[in-house]
Amino acid sequence: MNLFRKLFRLVTVLVLSLALTAAFSACGGAASSGGGASSSSGGKTASAAGSELTVRMLDIGQGDAFLLEKDGKFVMIDTGDIEHREQTVSLLRKYGVKEIEKVIITHPHADHLGGMAGIMKNFKVDAVYDDGMPANTGSYKNYLKQIKEKKISYHVLKAGEDLEFFDGVRFHVLGPVKVIKDQKGNSDFNNNSIVGRLTYGNFSMMFTGDAEKEEEKTILDQGGTLKSDVLKTGHHGSRTSTSPAFLKAVSPKAALISCGQGNDYGHPHKTTLDKLEKAKVQIYRTDRNGTVTLTTSGSTYQIRKERES
Numbered sequence: 001m002n003l004f005r006k007l008f009r010l011v012t013v014l015v016l017s018l019a020l021t022a023a024f025s026a027c028g029g030a031a032s033s034g035g036g037a038s039s040s041s042g043g044k045t046a047s048a049a050g051s052e053l054t055v056r057m058l059d060i061g062q063g064d065a066f067l068l069e070k071d072g073k074f075v076m077i078d079t080g081d082i083e084h085r086e087q088t089v090s091l092l093r094k095y096g097v098k099e100i101e102k103v104i105i106t107h108p109h110a111d112h113l114g115g116m117a118g119i120m121k122n123f124k125v126d127a128v129y130d131d132g133m134p135a136n137t138g139s140y141k142n143y144l145k146q147i148k149e150k151k152i153s154y155h156v157l158k159a160g161e162d163l164e165f166f167d168g169v170r171f172h173v174l175g176p177v178k179v180i181k182d183q184k185g186n187s188d189f190n191n192n193s194i195v196g197r198l199t200y201g202n203f204s205m206m207f208t209g210d211a212e213k214e215e216e217k218t219i220l221d222q223g224g225t226l227k228s229d230v231l232k233t234g235h236h237g238s239r240t241s242t243s244p245a246f247l248k249a250v251s252p253k254a255a256l257i258s259c260g261q262g263n264d265y266g267h268p269h270k271t272t273l274d275k276l277e278k279a280k281v282q283i284y285r286t287d288r289n290g291t292v293t294l295t296t297s298g299s300t301y302q303i304r305k306e307r308e309s
Contacts, residue, residue: 053169053200055294058091059286059306060084062236062260062267063111064209067095070166077104077207079115082139088115089122091291099124102165104157105143106194106209108135113143120146129163131176131194132156133187157194159222168298169200174226175211177218190235191215197228201298206250208234208241216246226250229301230294233257233276237268237285247275254303256292257285285309 051071058065060080065088068075074097080088100123105113108130117139119125128147134140147154157163163171175195182188193209206228211219212235219226231252234241236259255276259267268285276283282303284292290306 052295052297053166053203055205055296056095057232057256057258057284057286057292057294058088059291060088060091060115060258062263062265063114064106064232064236064258065115066207066232066258067092067097068165068169069095070169073166074100075102075104075165076100076119078106078112078209079103079119081111082114082117085115085118089118092119092123097123099126101126102163103128104171104194104196105130106207107131107189107192108133108137108140108143109189109210110137110139112209114139116143117146120150120152125150125152127153127155129155129157129194131192133189133192135189157196159219163196165198169198171196171198171207174219174222174224175215177215177222180214180218188214190240193234195219197226200296203296203298203301204228205230205232205294206252207232210235210238210241212238212240213243213246216241216243220245220249229253230303231255231281233268233272235267236263236265237272238265239269239271242272242275244275247279251279252281254282254284256294257283259285259287261287263287 054069056067058067061084063081063084064078065080066077100119103125105116105128157173159173159175159177161173165171173194173196176192180188180191190210190212191214193211193215195208195211195215198205198207206226226249228250229252231250233255237257257268273283284303284305286292288309293304295302
């Protein structure tokens with residue numbers, strides 16, 4: 001009887017031990033597998049198509065300056081005019097900028113390039129991209145000098161190239177397709193602007209610099225995807241840009257126009273506003289709305305005005 005009890009107890013202990021070991025192994029295996037999947041694919045989804053991308057059209061008067069932010073990193077497209085350098089620097093500090101990974105100068109006109117001296121003086125700039133069009137101005141010469149002295153990476157962009165702005169955020173360069181000359185045979189700065197389509201998940205935005213209908217046509221002739229949720233309206237809403245064919249190809253739901261209050265050029269021109277309104281495009285403009293802020297998770301987007309018109 002004692003032997004039977006000892007055997008029974010031994011068998012019971014062995015069975016319980018095996019059961020506990022199996023349960024522990026199953027739990028440990030599941031945690032390891034689940035944790036691995038979460039940290040790799042889950043982490044990638046969160047950073048590539050989940051964290052917010054913010055695009056700010058800065059209120060810096062007559063000119064263009066766009067500040068893009070994601071995961072604490074920053075990119076700029078154009079930098080405003082010379083006379084608004086302090087205002088631009090102040091806004092960047094307000095939004096927590098200390099380092100800018102990439103700066104795109106769409107073309108060397110002062111109202112796009114002018115703020116660059118203040119930016120390079122006050123912030124670390126990792127890389128600069130432009131259209132390669134030289135300008136015979138002091139601001140342009142100083143711009144190249146500072147890039148060289150500070151040993152900033154420099155690259156001329158051409159149609160067909162791609163830049164990764166942030167994790168999951170791609171900038172596909174559409175123009176300049178070729179060098180366009182003005183009527184006097186000189187390089188037409190506006191019509192050699194860097195034009196690019198930004199994509200993040202299902203969201204898309206077209207950046208146009210000061211491209212006019214001539215450059216728009218070269219881009220249309222290349223074919224490819226132009227349709228975008230949001231259009232940065234070319235040349236501050238000038239009548240020389242946003243041709244009917246280009247607007248139809250982009251088919252935006254919203255248009256952003258950067259221009260100064262009471263500017264001497266009359267930007268944005270009524271003909272452009274009429275085209276946008278006829279196409280049922282929602283218009284946002286810095287002269288009336290101040291800094292305009294777009295946020296997107298890659299699936300939906302929202303646009304906020306600093307002030308009402």
